[in-house]
Amino acid sequence: MSPPQAADPVGTHRVLEPAGVLPQQALRLDARREIWDDEVRVRVRRLNLDAASFRQLSEKHRGDGGQVRAEVLDIVRSRGKMQNPVTGSGGMLVGVVEEVGPDSPLGLAVGDRVATLVSLTLTPLVVEDALAGWDGRSEQVPTDGYAILFGRSIAARLPDDLPEELSLAVLDVCGAPALVDRVVRSYTGPDHRGPVVAVVGGAGKSGSLSLAAARQAGAYGTIGVVPHDREASLLRESGLADDVVVADARDPLALRDAVRAAGGPADVTVVCVDVPGCEGGAVLATADRGTVVFFSMATSFSAAALGAEGLAADVTMLVGNGYMPGHADLALRLLREEPGVRSLFERRL
Structure with a gap:
């Protein structure tokens, strides 16, 4: 027919x-x-x-x-x-x-x-x-x-x-590292250094790729935020973050304080967790004139926008839409070049 x-x-x-x-x-x-x-x-x-x-x-x-x-x-x-x-x-x-x-x-x-x-x-x-x-x-x-x-x-x-299951897992989140790469490369800070990048959910799929992308793109420092000690141990083992901190991303003050204690506030904060309620903490963890990248379908964009307004936070907020030219090739390259990324992915599979 x-x-x-x-x-x-x-x-x-x-x-x-x-x-x-x-x-x-x-x-x-x-x-x-x-x-x-x-x-x-x-x-x-x-x-x-x-x-x-x-x-x-x-x-x-x-x-x-x-x-x-x-x-x-x-x-x-x-x-x-x-x-x-x-x-x-x-x-x-x-x-x-x-x-x-x-x-x-x-x-x-x-x-x-x-x-x-x-x-x-x-x-x-x-x-x-x-x-x-x-x-x-x-x-x-x-x-x-x-x-x-x-x-x-x-x-x-x-x-x-690459095994099919591994390729699928990487390509499912390949938009995240591509956007992080673009944001980090576009940043011009004091003395022309790169930005401090905090990744909330740094031991996850999109989080680990984002940390690797930030480092390769010239980040001055990377901070991985995870919810508990087990993930902290895995992320430290991977070597993907300069600092690893444990904090509940739904607790705005705890997230802010954890990032600051690790060398923040961050110039770029990337939210990769799959739970709601992380918007306020991400804004508070970010420096004035910094950038927050929301790469989670659990994000409430009204909460993010109104929360930033209520906090008088001068930050740029970006929505990761999952597509950028070359995003698949970049993610697969990071998987091949960064043993820590592959290790975290294979553990999850």
Whole structure:
């Protein structure tokens, strides 16, 4: 059966409701397997749920993997995509290209192993195995099904020298180190030195990559903030941060004081944790005229903006949107060049 209307490269032709919105804002997408001329269909091998979404689902169901699995299945079946209705976030996937439309601009070929670098919240998705191979207890979800990429989607071919699970974990957060790299390189401080960079959630996936990116981009000093001693030990072992401090990022004064004790306030503060309520502490930990990068789907941007206003804080706040040119290559390079990054990733896998 041929698709009934012309395709739009951003995917609006797949929106079922409500009319007039982009796929990410849609309540339901058309996930039929037949592709438009500029689309690509991918046979899905593994999903990676974003950290905020997986945490919310796990906490809601008190760690019951069966219930988590059932809810993810229900979301995909009812919405034609994976978009957590509470967090609004999704994740990304890896798979093998199954069919390529004649007008697709993505440069992919049938048989290519790829990771999608666009969110599952806007990707038409069908799960065909009822997630039978997933226990509901990890962010990575082995599955069989298919997904659709639009003319303006982004995908990266998977490298041959890295395990699929490791590549997926890195590419899921590759926007974070790319933005940190740009911010650090653009900073001009006293005596032309680089900035002091604090990464909240420094032992996590996006956090460890951000610390490595900051150092390679010329940071004057790096501070890794973690929630407890076990993660502090892992981060110190990795050698990615000049200083490691333990603080609850939801406690604004504790976070401020911990960063200051380690050589802050920070010129650049990067928030990579997957829990809400870290906005005020990140602002307080940042120097006047500094920059706060929020790279967490748990962030309340109204809380960040109004909180900074209420604190009379002269800081620039950036939202990490997950895409920058070259972000996948940068993240994979950091993984290969920084043993500490690879070690932390492999421990989490």
